[in-house]
Amino acid sequence: MTAAAGDGTVAKALEVLDLVAGFGHPVRFSDLLDHSPYPKATLYRLLQTLVAQRMLSFDPDRSTYTLGLRLVRLAHAAWDQSALAPIARPHLDVLSAEVGETVHLAQMDHAQVLYVDKRNARDPIPMYSQAGKVGPAYCTGVGKAMLAYLPERDLPGILSQQSWHPFTPKTVTSTAAMMQELATIRARGFAFDDEEHEPGIICVAVPILSTGGAVLGALSVTSTTARTTLDNLAQLAPRITQIARTIGQETTNWRFPEETAHPNRKRA
Amino acid sequence: MTAAAGDGTVAKALEVLDLVAGFGHPVRFSDLLDHSPYPKATLYRLLQTLVAQRMLSFDPDRSTYTLGLRLVRLAHAAWDQSALAPIARPHLDVLSAEVGETVHLAQMDHAQVLYVDKRNARDPIPMYSQAGKVGPAYCTGVGKAMLAYLPERDLPGILSQQSWHPFTPKTVTSTAAMMQELATIRARGFAFDDEEHEPGIICVAVPILSTGGAVLGALSVTSTTARTTLDNLAQLAPRITQIARTIGQETTNWRFPEETAHPNRKRA
DNA sequence: AAAACAAGTTTCAAATAATGGAACCTGCAA
DNA sequence: TTGCAGGTTCCATTATTTGAAACTTGTTTT
The missing domain is CATH 3.30.450.40 (GAF domain)
Structure with missing residues (x-):
């Protein structure tokens, strides 16, 4: 409803970002799974992509996801622009x-x-x-x-x-x-x-x-x-x-x- | 080299975001085209998607692209988190x-x-x-x-x-x-x-x-x-x-x- | 005014990547 | 040992992405 659907992978990835942002603290995979409309494997791959792109960062010790530093960088630019x-x-x-x-x-x-x-x-x-x-x-x-x-x-x-x-x-x-x-x-x-x-x-x-x-x-x-x-x-x-x-x-x-x-x- | 390749649509979309951010000011389609590895139609569709997702905003008067407000929002969350x-x-x-x-x-x-x-x-x-x-x-x-x-x-x-x-x-x-x-x-x-x-x-x-x-x-x-x-x-x-x-x-x-x-x- | 041009938009069949159900790991607890 | 929850990987199916080329639209040049 918010966005996505058969819309595009990008939309889905961004929705996942929003989801992580919404929690306001590091989250585990299963937390996200409970709150996302995507099946396990799909969500998993989306997360992997986002981490690889440093839009999310993954803490292996806690196995939690957080918003990544690339986002901060982009934001700086967004603000200036x-x-x-x-x-x-x-x-x-x-x-x-x-x-x-x-x-x-x-x-x-x-x-x-x-x-x-x-x-x-x-x-x-x-x-x-x-x-x-x-x-x-x-x-x-x-x-x-x-x-x-x-x-x-x-x-x-x-x-x-x-x-x-x-x-x-x-x-x-x-x-x-x-x-x-x-x-x-x-x-x-x-x-x-x-x-x-x-x-x-x-x-x-x-x-x-x-x-x-x-x-x-x-x-x-x-x-x-x-x-x-x-x-x-x-x-x-x-x-x-x-x-x-x-x-x-x-x-x-x-x-x-x-x-x-x-x-x-x-x-x- | 930076990222992308046959990597995923998400990676490409993010690369486009970086590209826009890199200019530091509103840019026209053709400016982006000159600096992106993607063919016209592909870049065009990526931009459309990003605008639809409000990661970019498009100024119809000037026909230029700028980083969008959704990005600002996500970034604030990133910093807080x-x-x-x-x-x-x-x-x-x-x-x-x-x-x-x-x-x-x-x-x-x-x-x-x-x-x-x-x-x-x-x-x-x-x-x-x-x-x-x-x-x-x-x-x-x-x-x-x-x-x-x-x-x-x-x-x-x-x-x-x-x-x-x-x-x-x-x-x-x-x-x-x-x-x-x-x-x-x-x-x-x-x-x-x-x-x-x-x-x-x-x-x-x-x-x-x-x-x-x-x-x-x-x-x-x-x-x-x-x-x-x-x-x-x-x-x-x-x-x-x-x-x-x-x-x-x-x-x-x-x-x-x-x-x-x-x-x-x-x-x- | 017509022709040429530049910039942006749309099309469509082929190629590619995303999908998700199910199987599979891997601790950990009973 | 067995059971189980949280993660991870497979792979045939499906749907999306791709990009050359054709097409618009608006703007110069002749």
């Missing part, structure tokens, strides 16, 4: 210093929100430990901010993939209600998360748009009801929006450096 | 604060050194931008520190894979000389890099060992000949060793939490 995250980093530092609250940078992945960077309030937790996590789009500030500015034709598909699980009494739980909410967000220019995901957690979020208007990601400042109110957070919106606009512009320039002319490209 | 890096992190912070110089955490990957975390001297560059790089084992402090404590039976294989390129006049450039050097390192307990990789760059490095003596990684403090000397750096060795031992112990405990007894494990 993604236009948004490296460009946004210094701006996150600035924003974090100014507001002193938790700051999130997120992008859409599939129909979910992927946190790609983060600054913590007091003593900042290094991003790696936090980023990389995915969250629901329909009940987070960053998620709603992005949804609100997505092309209309993409929305139905994405909304239909939301779980609409009512995490709290304030969670928006239907496509219809969400369409309403998104209109409000567009009118307002930024999104709130009013304890829709976790009780006591509130945030303001703004979309990061390319100069062409495409959604690149979202930026948010998060706090708790114990410390502040939505109204107070709303005060920050102009500043956050300003920073998001800068990030959007810089990213657009990075992605389309030769806006003025397009001379013949030559190959390597 | 690797026993060494998350455990070492706070210790790196401590060491960095104490010595005020560049600190590296590395692991062996294949026969090379993979930097998995880093602290910079003045204003620390966040790790993601630096870590993930690989370097040669035979001419870096961390590399030699790890080589010195590897099981003897693994050494020949690994040494035979070194390029022995003489980066500087001081670079060790033969297996024989290296065996000598490794003996010295074992006797001394830590390794130097005496401008063997880059002129003017020197460092002290110690291995991080499990309580069983297995090489988990290495920890180093790097500086320049303009700022200090090897003798001065050597003064730091006891402290670095102490920290490395702590990291080694904590990591060992994390990996083998039930050292005392091993009751019947049950499955999920």
Whole structure:
């Protein structure tokens, strides 16, 4: 269902990678077997391939599998290459210093929100430990901010993939209600998360748009009801929006450096 | 040569991933075609698969490929799961604060050194931008520190894979000389890099060992000949060793939490 | 405007690799 | 010794991958 089927060996191998990643700790063959749709021999061979490719590493003492170092290497490249995250980093530092609250940078992945960077309030937790996590789009500030500015034709598909699980009494739980909410967000220019995901957690979020208007990601400042109110957070919106606009512009320039002319490209 | 051949579709797909990663920026189909051993149609289908799996993302406006968000997600998991890096992190912070110089955490990957975390001297560059790089084992402090404590039976294989390129006049450039050097390192307990990789760059490095003596990684403090000397750096060795031992112990405990007894494990 | 071209996409029979049920190891425990 | 669970290997069947060539599409050149 997730992927795979008669899709391709690559898909299956990646599903196995996800499976190992999901455990969050070294796993034995039989653990994986119990949780995978593949027969013993198939899974075994997939694991062998992945280990040979160093996408997984195998600890012979414990006979367990872990995610491999090649993955870390690729990730480094992925991060550097993604236009948004490296460009946004210094701006996150600035924003974090100014507001002193938790700051999130997120992008859409599939129909979910992927946190790609983060600054913590007091003593900042290094991003790696936090980023990389995915969250629901329909009940987070960053998620709603992005949804609100997505092309209309993409929305139905994405909304239909939301779980609409009512995490709290304030969670928006239907496509219809969400369409309403998104209109409000567009009118307002930024999104709130009013304890829709976790009780006591509130945030303001703004979309990061390319100069062409495409959604690149979202930026948010998060706090708790114990410390502040939505109204107070709303005060920050102009500043956050300003920073998001800068990030959007810089990213657009990075992605389309030769806006003025397009001379013949030559190959390597 | 690198991998693949008649090896498996997965290997080929991963090679394509590496290829994209190698460019360091979005690439067009034809760029990849020029640098890949695969015929047009094959490469095309591999790319399609990877995009479908969100390991790559395709920008239709520019018709370019970039590393995808699924990769970022997997990589974060890889980092979190690797026993060494998350455990070492706070210790790196401590060491960095104490010595005020560049600190590296590395692991062996294949026969090379993979930097998995880093602290910079003045204003620390966040790790993601630096870590993930690989370097040669035979001419870096961390590399030699790890080589010195590897099981003897693994050494020949690994040494035979070194390029022995003489980066500087001081670079060790033969297996024989290296065996000598490794003996010295074992006797001394830590390794130097005496401008063997880059002129003017020197460092002290110690291995991080499990309580069983297995090489988990290495920890180093790097500086320049303009700022200090090897003798001065050597003064730091006891402290670095102490920290490395702590990291080694904590990591060992994390990996083998039930050292005392091993009751019947049950499955999920 | 027509022709030539470059870049990307699709086709299809042949070749190859993946599949998975079952047999087979290998400790370890009863 | 026997039984058993966790791993590993076999191999005929099956399904996927392969890649030369044909085909689109969009862009220069004449």
